Amino acid sequence: MLRFIPGLMDKGSPVSLLFTKEKGEASSLLFCELIQKARYGESFLARAQGCKVGAYVLGETMTSPEDYYFDSGRYKNRQAAKRAVSSLHRLENRKSSIKIAPYSGGDFDILILFLKPERAMRLIQAYSWARGELVEIRTGGIASVCGDCTAYTMKGMMGISLGCKGSRKHTGYADEEVVVGIPFGIAGEIEEALGKIPGTFE
Template sequence: MQNEGVPSSGYSEIRRLMETGEPVCITFETEEGDVKKRLHGTMPFQKSVPEEKTAGEERNELPGKSGFLFCELVQKARMGEKFRISGQSCSPGDYVLGLSEKSPAEYYLRSGRYSNKQDAEKAALSLPRLKRKFHSIVIEPLSVNRDIFDVLILFLKPERAMRVVQANAYSGGKRTVMDTMGAASICGDCTVFALEQGIGLSFGCKGSRKHSGYKDFEVPLGIAFEKIKEIEEGLSKIPETTE
């Protein structure tokens, strides 16, 4: 496990999977007295320097809600920016991240994604949802992360995503479960589902591809912190595609 308070300078195998930008760390900060903690373990608090204005913010003060969508913030972090937020501007994303109890079923039906109200409601109910409470979300490039994080999100060509799947099977021969429906891809498939299941592989969704602008040939993939060491080791051992 990565030492707390040390920059994420390792993960060389994971880093070289991405051709544009860098992997993005997602940390759900929780409160316990004066100490910040992530969902899956303790971490010392480190004040972020986000794009959203938080100048003069006290250590336990709630940061502001972002005017960007979660998937847009992830793309901006991929290119070097860093954020600490208490919310974002996508209503289905709020539902998935546990920031709202309002189902996106009506929105999905109006958008023409599903044939009728019943199907839209079924789709909404099938979305992964973060049930645990958190205080704020830090979204930042791997290169500036100094603590442990909850989820790492990558944008990969299919061949590179295949290598992550192979690396996951290197020890134990286990299959990687893919559970997606082309909705809530970055917030749901690659963040919440990955946090709970270890890996979340997605083809993206209409919203994230439209608003955040990752390439048609890229597939997003999330890896839970607890899986990172295993995936990094597997990547270093499995043969290259050309071998």
């Protein structure tokens, strides 16, 4: 049971994501909306969700969101939109459903947290404590919860994102919060480190 990692959040609970072969439902809610609802106590078993970008990133479809990004004015031209899509972190051909629930000590593949910058800094310091390695942040300000903090994190690395237009618009997490994804494989050492590293203002 993790104690220090959940304690970094000011509001709600970390969200546990577990990929499972159980048959889930198709939800009309966006993936980031499901995450935000789970933060405050709801649980879901989803095989699909309502975001076109999320569907591509989470391996529900092969349909590229290039046209969506270009038509919405996010990029100067279609070439830029295509390049942005090609840089997205994504899962390919996912067959599983995702259990999305507030963390309660059970199994998970990924934990999603919403943190103020100082708390995110401590998480980075905890990651670096054992090996001295840096955390790389690769984001284009798009597909934050689904791409930066879920698909990327499934590669075994911590994902940190400043958010994206869609997740901030539709889920309402605070302007001062950043999104972090922690894979199960490194959660234990981060938890240990948080109990050992000095506090920010000590």
